């Protein structure tokens with residue numbers, strides 16, 4: 001990426017997940033010893049891997065998962081306002097993918113199956129009451145709700161692909177990065 005304009009500090013990197021399975025983050029960890037090289041080049045600012053509680057301004061954010069509920073929507077808008085380069089990380093973020101399968105059904109049917117028929121704890125509990133975030137009518141990929149700078153497709157992207165992407169970004173080779181969406 002364009003080194004942080006004239007400053008001698010490391011770029012701040014965040015990773016977050018919204019409506020995803022965490023598989024993209026597991027693939028991130030699969031970079032194994034290459035994580036040490038990455039750690040030398042960036043400041044890891046915010047990531048679920050470190051149990052973050054707040055999101056401060058960063059240079060790059062990898063966002064796993066689609067936008068499925070109101071909490072996700074609020075969170076991704078905050079992230080967008082506080083991120084220079086926002087990356088849709090994995091197919092759920094890029095297209096909705098697995099998370100968006102629920103778009104095939106009516107929301108009430110989904111709630112019935114997930115919360116009323118199959119749970120003894122939250123029977124009859126609607127979402128949006130402060131316990132379960134209110135679901136959006138449709139699961140949406142990131143680009144439908146915020147501007148996305150780059151797309152890193154795959155379910156999940158492989159560790160090699162993630163490493164290649166981050167290396168190109170940090171080395172300032174944006175021509176190697178995908179600005180258009182692609183399935184799979």
Ligand code: SF4
Pocket residue numbers: 019020021022023024064065089090091092093097098099154155156157
């Ligand atoms: S893209 Fe695949 S691995 Fe990543 S969050 Fe979605 S289902 Fe999981």
